[in-house]
Amino acid sequence: MIRLLRRLEFFIVTFWAAVSINFLLPRLMPGDPIQQMMNRMKGQISPAARHSLEVMLGLNTTDPLVKQYFAYWGQVFRFDFGSSITYFPDSVTHVIAIALPWTLGLVGVTTIISFLLGTFLGAAAAWRRGGILDSVLPPVFAVVGALPFFFVGLLLLFIFAVVLGWAPVGFGYDVTLGLSMSWATVGQIIAHAVLPASAIIVTSIGGWVLTMRNTMIGVLTEDYVKMARAKGLSSTRIMFQYASRNAILPNLTGFAMSMGFVISGALLVELVFSYPGVGFILVQAVTGQDYPLMQALFLLITTATLISVLIADAVTYVIDPRTRVRA
């Protein structure tokens, strides 16, 4: 319990740091971002958008920095991040609310798939030490894991969408048909998700495989596994009920944690496939210099990460009694 409280304290300190970074960055940067932006947009920015930028950056007030800082905290707690500039006059919160389900669906599902598949493969590799799986998987995944996410995406996009024409080139659904509550739409959404999902699975599965394999190798040398063998239990039973059950702990923590990276995990994959999720919106915000939207997204991503770290800790606490003893 003390341990969890200590983590809660860490959570609060980090959240404070993230919000402060978010507050200070635009104010510390040299030059006048609004003027720069006006120059770049050649006067196409509306006065209302300009005003919302000024409010966000605190340029319209003569308040001291400290006062602005507390006002900013107020905004954070009211989820009030002003209007988006690229999607003016929509509010930032509204823009994010539309993008969020796409990312949660795509990355959430792929995270679960690659966790299950990777953990199983890792356990199988460790079970047959020196077997085909064990000698092929680790180096292959070490290399694939080193490939940039978005490059794998590009490659898949080129092969399956451009050359073979099996899959749509991008976006989350068929824009010409629009979104409606029908099976056709659901099919559309799935068809559009297959390629980005594969890109994410291919590049992220290696981590699960390697962690599971390495822990499992350690667990297999434990006495109780030898004992189970000596008792003459079937190997499937030893593998699943004895060894895997303990070896899966680090992977489970990792899983709890990676749920937090769901929102930010596929930024560039979304860009490659023009998938209308949070990552795509973030890139749009960056290229359009939509600072209010960009900062709100950063805060959202950070908070999600923090919460999942906290959950990961709680999960470890619940499933692994050893951590309880130490506290």
Add this chain to the structure above:
Amino acid sequence: MVAQNVPPVDPLEAVVPTPGRRRGGAISNLLIAVVRSPKALIGAVILVIFVLMALLAPLIAPHDPTSNEFERAVGPSAQHLLGTTAYGGDVFSQMVFGSRQSLLIAFLIGAIATTISALIGVAAAYIGNLPDHIISLVTDIFLVLPGLPLLIVISSYIRSSGIMVMVLVVALTSWAYGARQFRAQGLALRNREFLEAARVRGERTWYTIVFEILPTMTGLLVANFLGAAVYGLIAVVGLQFIGLGDISTVSWGSMMRWAHNNEALQAGAPLWELAPGVCIGLLGASITLLNYAFDEVSNPALRPPRRRVRRRRSSVTAEAAS
């Protein structure tokens, strides 16, 4: 099969080399590890090819990478090995010259991030007490803050600056993981005699950290350098792909950016976007392969089981003999 020729290493020696051994010994140990591991060897060969490509770029590339005077978006030919871009540039020449920036980025980020990680991590472990608590807290915060989004936010505010600013930003946001590893290893060394001796001699803290502790961590330093280099390479390319950083230079990242903006994949110039991507993938993979071998050296548990190797080898020789 490939993994089975890694040389047996005394586990204790591998994890914490005896301080009596000086740097030269540790480095030659690593070199031996590379030569004996096929994986690492493949990685080293690819890396050397890229280094040669960068050094000899003017000799290898047939055209000026900045010229846009050729026919636009044509496929591969004898004159343009990888075709041309939608602006009429030679893809192959751009790719060859692009290796310079990418290698430089990887090297610099690897070096800067490793230096920061090592100094911060070891200092925290060696000094201990309150400074350790504060440093560890800051490290943990940096560890949890999501890297790429933070990078994107920072670089979008300083977008107009050159590649060196980019390198610094990436290095400054990526040291945390390494610092934790160095702290862990530093804690393991803390009460060794040679550090007691340094304390008794009255050596300064920084002298002890830099000249007594760090030389014993060559393996971790190298592994960290390689890891940070791959991360840095991919991070900068990713940022350039988004359109941040300096994308007017000849580099793999800016090539991919312009190619993607021009929908090169669909518009008949796929190599413009794919060629630099393959290079990034290969370079990243080569460094990872090298690192993989080092991991096996410093963590004996990850090495393939020795007993089975022997058995298999003897059965292979038996088969060969019969």
